[in-house]
Amino acid sequence: MLSETRLVTLTGVGGVGKTRLALRTAGVLRRAFDDGVWLVELADLRDPALVAHTVLESLGVRDHTGRCRTDVLAEHLRDQQALLVLDNCEHLVDACAELVEVLLSAAPGLRLLATSRERLGVGGEHLWQVAPLALPDARLPLPDGDLARYPALVLFADRAAAVVPDFEVTAANQEQVVRVCRLLDGIPLAIELAAVRLRALPLEHLLAALDDCYRLRVADKRVGRHQTLRAAVEWSFALCTPAEQTLWARVSVFAGGFDLCSAERVCCGSGLAAGAVLDLLLGLVEKSVLIREVHAGWSRFRLLEPLRQYGQDKLREIGEESSLRGLHRDHYLELAERDEREWFGPHQNEIFARTRLDHANIRAALDFCLVEQGEGRTGLRLAGALWFYWAGCGGLKEGRYWLDRVLGHAPVPSPERAKALWVNGYVATVQGEIAAATAMLEECRGYAEQVGDDTALAYSIHRLGCNALVGDDLRTATALFEEAQARYRGLGELNSNVLLAGIEMAIVAVFLGDLDRATALCEEVSAISLEHGERWSYAFVVYVQALVAWNLGELDRATACGKESLRIKRNFNDLLGIALAVEVLAWIDTTRSASERAAVLFGAARQIWRSVGFPMFGSRYFGAPHRQCESLARKELGDHEFELAFRRGAELNLDETISYALEEQYEPTPLGAGERKADQWTPLTQRERQVARLIADGLSDKEIAVKLVIGRRTAEGHAGHILQKLGFSSRSQIAVWVATQRR
Structure with a gap:
């Protein structure tokens, strides 16, 4: 088709x-x-x-x-x-x-x-x-050994053997297996939910229980297969303990997965003790209700979508949906505000990775604030607390989306609104939308001056200084940065944002030609960053040090600083930081007369800038070195060769750009050379690469074991290692990744 x-x-x-x-x-x-x-x-x-x-x-x-x-x-x-x-x-x-x-x-x-x-x-x-799996004709007996012709029976046998290793379909039990699969109408999920019960029930008891459960519901054939699956899920729910049933319903409030701590914080109470949650979660994993996954060393749990929908239905039936969504929102608000406090410290990489894993839950929490009456100010708190994720970790567009929505939903002046205003102004500035940013920051400053909110006033002045910087008004920028820093000191405020004010003052000094002052400012901020283990702002310090070294003609030091900044920003997916680092490395290469390499980096940088906003913020001061170096590289190469190299850079994706800029054993393929040679299988071993290919071809762990002549548990172990190493949560992601590598 x-x-x-x-x-x-x-x-x-x-x-x-x-x-x-x-x-x-x-x-x-x-x-x-x-x-x-x-x-x-x-x-x-x-x-x-x-x-x-x-x-x-x-x-x-x-x-x-x-x-x-x-x-x-x-x-x-x-x-x-x-x-x-x-x-x-x-x-x-x-x-x-x-x-x-x-x-x-x-x-x-x-x-x-x-x-x-x-x-x-x-x-x-x-x-x-999509039809259910094929079943034998109910009017005819199943000939011995004919099981393999019917996928429903094969699936049941495969899943049964996974929980009862010595289980096999024989002449003595095959009719019972056929009856089970017929009751389940050949629906794969229903078959899997039933087969896992063989861990606790003999086959004949499983059949009897299913028969009793289904007799009334599916006697009327008009109910269709939706009711068949519903009956399978209800039957699986009924076989859970009351505590497991409660937890099943409550964890359905999560989106995209959750960890043990989150389950304990959100789902406990009303008869469910925190100390019992782990055993209950593992019990639901044993019953194939929950899937346990490992991401970057963290153990997480996930409900299959039909089972999550069933759990949500149960929550509504018992009237707990709104209260559980409120507890869910409160938990992720608490996490966001804790992570905001701890962002200024040595755990930034961990905070970024954990926040990215909980992205779907953050969306659900923000959505609750927008649809539930009286939750507008809480939505402002949550969206504002996540400034480090929106502005610092490649979330500019979505951050702007949520901040615009919560600000529109809660228009009454408040401390929470003031913070959301300066955070959104910060995001808009990075996007190059200076007019929108200025309007929000001026509203924040006006409110702060009116009510005496010294914190909001300091941040709004700081961010207005950024607008002046990218708008080429260096005198105003200097005054605003100095005022913001004085206010920060008066408040005892010290965090990554505060450090940025010093870094941005150093950039002004570079533009004014005062390299000694820029160096002194960088050394001051660098010392504070290193003392606290802070890396995100520190990468911007190193970027400015690269600018200073380049202006002084210290090209080796400039290259080292530019690459260090890029390595750090790669860990945070910070597109602005990556774009700036790639730019300065292109300027350095031009100065070294490595013009072809510089042209490739210019092409790659332009693509990143298009993802952020205006190239070099549309600023004369930021843009002047770019224009000069690009012109010099074009002159040395000639227009034709420059354009070829520039286009090669423009075709690189972000990971390829970073690898090329860092000279990590990557060279872009020249145009017209056909497919790229991109078999980037690391960090997988040779055996894991084989298993990944077979997973992509749709083979089950059992089929992989047969094909590679290894034990089934060994195949399962390889699949788990692949998911962990690649940071994936499903076999489908492996399939897409393999397809990309093959291409």
């Missing part, structure tokens, strides 16, 4: 295998798409306005400007031949349909494969109804 039409939607009951079929199809067709196969997972997304944003993230397109997300996406895909898999669209049908229509019109080489419980309703859409 995909060879004949540009949009195919896989529909069917939850748990029937729509995602698995989509991924297998995408894997088979990956070589047919020169620009790749991309998976967009939408199950954890609740805000329709973020659909295009999520697609951009999945494609690795970093654009944090104020441009329309849909326009950016259409521009990116316009000339590409790619396959986009939109998984779990049913709760966002209208938003997905609107986006799909735009993309199909804008990108003639694009194909879309969607999974949804209902059609998208877009012109040209072709539907494929």
